[in-house]
Amino acid sequence: MTQAPAIELKGISKAFGPVQANKDISIRVMPGTIHGIIGENGAGKSTLMSILYGFYKADKGEIFIAGKKVQIPDSQAAIAAGIGMVFQHFKLVENFTVLENVVLGAEDSGLLRPSLARARRELKALAEEYGLNVEPDALIEDIGVGMQQRVEILKALYRKADILILDEPTGVLTPAEADQFFRILERLKAEGKTIILITHKLREIMETTDTVSVMRRGEMTATVKTSETSPAELAELMVGRKVLLRVDKAPAKVGATVLEVKDLNVTDNKGVHRLKGINFHVKAGEILGIAGVAGNGQSELLEVLGGYEKATGSITVNGQTIDLTGTHSDGRSRRARGIAHVPEDRQREGLIMDFTAWENVAFGYHHDPKYQRGIFMDNAAIKDDTVGKMERFDVRPPDPKLAAKSFSGGNQQKIVLAREIERNPDLLLIGQPTRGVDIGAIEFIHQQIVALRDQGKAILLVSVELEEILSLSDRIAVMFDGRMMGERLPAQTDEKELGLMMAGITKGEAA
Amino acid sequence: MDVMPKWADVVLIPLISLILAATLSAIVILAIGESPTNALKIMVDGALGSTYGWGYTLYYATNFIFTGLAVSIAFHARMFNIGGEGQAMMGGLGVALVCMFIPWPHWSLALLGGIVAAAVFGAAWAAIPAFLQAKRGSHIVITTIMFNFIAAALLNYLLIGALKPQGSMEPATGKFPEATHLPNLHDVLGFFGIEFSKAAPANITFFVAILACVAVWALIWRTKLGYELRAFGHSESAAKYAGISPTKIIMVSMLISGGLAGMMAINNVQGEAERLVLNAVEGAGFIGIAVALMGRSHPFGVFLAAILFGFLYQGGAELALWTKIPREMIVVIQALVILFTGALDNMVRMPLERAFLAAKRRNKGAA
Structure with a gap:
C-alpha cells in the first residue's frame, strides 16, 4: 500500500493506578474509511480515544498522523493535527445559537462580529458540501438531539478536522435519526474524511464500517474487515466466549x-x-x-x-x-x-455506591424482620443472605464486603436484580x-x-x-x-x- | 479500588499530618524566639505530666467528645451542623433550670435529670434549623450559624435578668444546690483506690461521654435508623427510591446532633462551674467540627481527636503561663492541625497511595 494511514497508533499503553486501561495497542486507520472500535464497557475504548484527543498522556507508545509522528499533549494540539471529536454527551451551550456554538473557542480575534460573519459563510459552504443543513440562528435548546449532533460535527469540520472520532453517537437518537446520521457519515467518507466510530452496538458496526477493531480488557484483540466478519464472531471476540444474541423464550402463559x-x-x-x-x-x-x-x-x-x-x-x-x-x-x-x-x-x-455489597442487598428491605435482631440490624444474617445471592446471580468477585463502586456495571446490576427478584414480587x-x-x-x-x-x-x-x-x-x-x-x-x-x-x-x- | 491497607488510611495518614502540623508549629515557635523542644516539654508536662494536668486535658476532651459526636452524626446524614456552640449553650440553660428549680435528692438523679434537660434543650435548638431545612430548603449551615448568635443573645438576656440572683453584679446564675454537684475524677477514681488530683475539673461526665461514643457507634452501624441515615447521607436520590423519608432523616439526625451538643453542658455547667455563666461553651462547639473532621466522623476517631485537642488546650494554656509564647499560639497550632488533617488530607494521601502502589508492583514483580 502506498498511501500512509490517516492515523497510526503504535504500542499505546496507559495505566490508571493498578488498572491497565490500554495495553500495547497498535492500530492503523486508512484515510477515507470508517473504522469501528467495538468493545464492552471498560474495555478501554474511551481511554484510547482520550489519548488521541489529548485528554490523557499515554505511558508508552507513538502516534502518527498521515505518516508523521506527532505529540498530542492537549486537545488544542489534537485540533491542530486535524482531529475532531464528537462526544457521547454533547458539549454545547444550550442558550447560545448554533453559530455561536460553532465559533466558541475558535474565534478569529477579540471581536466577535467578524468571526460570526466568517462562520456563517463557512457553515453555508459546509452544509452544501456534506448535506449538513442547520439553521445557524436557532438556539441549541430549541433544536432536536439529531440537529445538536450535526452542530457537533459542524464544529469539528469548522476546525478543519480530517479525522472525526464519534463516541457512541446513536445513544440518544431515534432509529430514524440514526439512519439519517449514518447517511451523513457516508457523505463525509465520500468527501475523503476519515471516521472512527466507537460503539457497543454490533448492528451499527456491521452496517456502516469498513474495518473494525475489537477491544477487550485494554487489549486490541482483533482488527478485521467488516465484510469478512459476522455479529456472532465480533460478540465472541468482545466477550471472549460464545454469546447468545437472541433470547430463547417460550410463549407467555398469561394470567390475571x-x-x-x-x-x-x-x-x-x-x-x-x-x-x-x-x-x-x-x-x-x-x-x-x-x-x-x-x-x-x-x-x-x-x-x-x-x-x-x-x-x-x-x-x-x-x-x-x-x-x-x-x-x-x-x-x-x-x-x-x-x-x-x-x-x-x-x-x-x-445502589449506594459507597456501601458494601451486603449493605446494598438490604437496601429498601432493611425493615425486613429477617434482618433484625432486637433493636439492632442482624448484619450477620444480611451477609449470609448476600453470599447466597451472589452465588445464585454469579456476581463477581463474590465478596460481600466489597463496596458497590468496586464492581463492574454488569455485576452491580446483578446485585440489584438479585435483591429485587429474590423478593418474589x-x-x-x-x-x-x-x-x-x-x-x-x-x-x-x-x-x-x-x-x-x-x-x-x-x-x-x-x-x-x-x-x-x-x-x-x-x-x-x-x-x-x-x-x-x-x-x-x-x-x-x-x-x-x-x-x-x-x-x-x-x-x-x-x- | 483500595490501594492502601486500612491501617494506613486510619492511622498513618493522620499521624503524618500531625507530624507536619507539629513541624510547622515548631518553625513558628522558633520564629518567636522560643525553643520548640522546650515548648513541647512544657505542653506535655502541663497536660499529661500530672493527674492535675490530665484532669484538665480530660475535662476539655469531654466537651469535645460531645460536640465532635454531634457534628459526626449529622455529617453521616450529610448535614453540616455548625450550631454545636448554640446548642451547647441552650443545653447549659436546660441544666441550669433543672438544677436550680428541681430539688434533687441525690447527684445520680440530678445527673440523669441534667442529661435529659441538656439533650432536650440542645435538640430543641437544632430542631428549628432542621425543620427549615427539611420543609423550606433553608441551608442548614446558614441557619445553625445564625442560631448560635440567637442563643448567645438569649443567654445574655436571661443571665442579666431573670436568672441572676438578686443583688448580684455578675451575669451568671447562683451556685447550684449541693445535691446536684457531680463527683469529679478524684472521687470516682478514689473509689477504686486510684489517686487523682482533687483540684482538676474532670468529672464523671467523662464516662458519660465514653458511653455516648459507644451508643453513637451502635446507632450508626448497628441500627435501622443509622442505616437510613448513612444511606441518605450518601445519596438522597437512592434514599427516596428505598422509601426513606428525607424529612424524617433530616429532623432525626439534627435532633440527635443537637442533643449530643447540648449534653456537653453536664460537663462544663453542672460538673465544673456548678452554675451557668456567660460564654460557658468557650468555642467547644466549633472545636467539635475539627474533632469530627480529624476523627473521620467515627466515634472512636472522635474520642482520640478529642483527647488530642484536650491536650492542645491544656498544654497551650501552660505554654502561655510559662513562656513568652502568647495564648494565641495555641490557636495557630490548632489551626495547623485542622489544616493538615482536614483540608490538606489529599496532600498526604496522594503520595502515600503512590508509594503503596509502587511497593505492591515491586512485590508482584518479585513473586
Missing part, C-alpha cells in the same frame, strides 16, 4: 391482570406536564415492554409506580388501589404490596436493565427476567434499546411526549414502525 394504570398524570415541580393521561395494564406471566427515546416520560412512570413521585389518576395492583398522593405511601409500602423495582439508574438510585418494574452492562452479563440478565415471567409474575420493562424491547417483550407499548402512542405485538411490528412511533408518528399519519 396484576397492574392496571388509568388516566395517569404527572406534573413535575417546574409545572411541566410529564405524563399525560397514561392507560395500560400488565398481566401475570407477561412482559410489557415500553419503548421510547429517553426523556419521554418513562422515568416518571417508573418513579410513580415505585412510590417516589406524586401523580393523579388511578393505579391498582392485584385489584387494590394504590395511593398516589405520596402522603400514605412511599417506596417501602410499594415493596410491601409486592412491587419490586430495578431502577433505570442503578448508580444514583438502585408480583410485579417487577425494570428500567434499562442492561444499560452499561457488558454483553456476557446481558445474556444472564435477560434469562433472569424471562425466568421470572415464566414463574407467572408481571413485568414492566422500560428500555431505550429497541432490540432489547423486541426480543424480551410479549407486548410493546411506545411512549412519546408523556403519552402512549399505542401497543403492538412483537411479531406484528418491526423497528421501523416502532421507530416512527417513538418519533410521535403513528401509521395513519405516515401513510
